[in-house]
Amino acid sequence: MDISQYKDVYVFAEQRDGVIQNVAIELLGKARNLADTLGEKVVAILLGCGMKDKAQQLIASGADKVLVVDNDILKDYLTEPYTQAITQIIKEQKPGIFLLGATTIGRDLGPRLSARNRTGLTADCTKLEIGENRELQMTRPAFGGNLMATILCKKHRPQMSTVRPGVMQRIATDNSRKGEVVDYTVAFDMAKINRVKLIKTVKEEKTVADISEAKILVSGGRGVGNKEGFQKLEALAKELGGEVASSRAMVDAGVMEQSRQVGQTGKTVRPNLYMACGISGAIQHLAGMEESEYIIAINKDKYAPIFNVADLGIVGDLHKIVPMLTEKLKTMQK
Secondary structure, three states, X not given: OOHHHOOOEEEEOOEEOOEEOHHHHHHHHHHHHHHHHHOXXXXXXXXXXXXXXXXXXXXXXXXXXXXXXXXXXXXXXXXXXXXXXXXXXXXXXXOOEEEEEOOHHHHHHHHHHHHHOOOOEEEEEOEEEEOOOOOEEEEEEEOXXXXXXXXXXXXXXOEEEEEOOOOOOOOOOOOOOOOEEEEOOOOOOHHHHOOOOOOOOOOOOXXXXXXXXXXXXXXXXXXXXXXXXXXHHHHHHHHXXXXXXXXXXXXXXXXOXXXXXXXXXXXXXXXXXXXXXXXXXXXXXXXXXXXXXXEEEEEOXXXXXXXXXXXXXEEOOHHHHHHHHHHHHHHHHO
């Protein structure tokens, strides 16, 4: 493979029901940084039906060009038509880097694109950088999160990686940015597409807030103990106007639901304030919250690793400290 032909940073602009997903905007921010380092362009791929009016949103978020594939076949996500469309774009446009969100769609689509284009795929990256040889350095947790591995794709293109929502930071939206919008025509192989049909879409009603969108999180670990302990955290979160989150230990114990889990096997969060209560700070948990704007840790163990990433550490019993903080906030608001 002559990798010198491949250039520019491409982003799969995931949309659901006509709404561009936050992870696509976050990836455009990182793509902008990578492309500026390389002196190349950022290209967004937007698939769907009647989606062309969303192209300017992608340009305002960092894209230089948007390739719009508008077709009824692409209205709802199905593996085969989406794979065919993007594979054709990759083979014709030859991107040097291709980024996808590590969502249910991205995790289904990424491996198929990797296989059909005979290139590698690094999943769940937490860091992306350009190295000395202009290669993409893709860093992800390895060996159960006990170390971070940096992976290179030296001989194949595009260099592909998936990134979980909340990991990368979006750039400021600039509605005055100008870019190119291209109507891209794809030749579909209907014989393969017709093997699978979407019969019905059933959507689950969300009963809890998405912690990855929260600006303030009060998170509890093994030190919280039980549901009664989390009630204290909920009271504090209510006064702060935030949400309650959890470490994996409390999810495994059945105390908290998985949708509230922060960490390598949970969600990656980047709130303005993250309060870690009774959380030791294992690397698997840190991977999901260390980019928070301000971190406050409360723990009995003054040697707990969580204090290494905390902006403010409180050594003591959270069961005494948290109610005191809650009462203090109540009196301040009166």
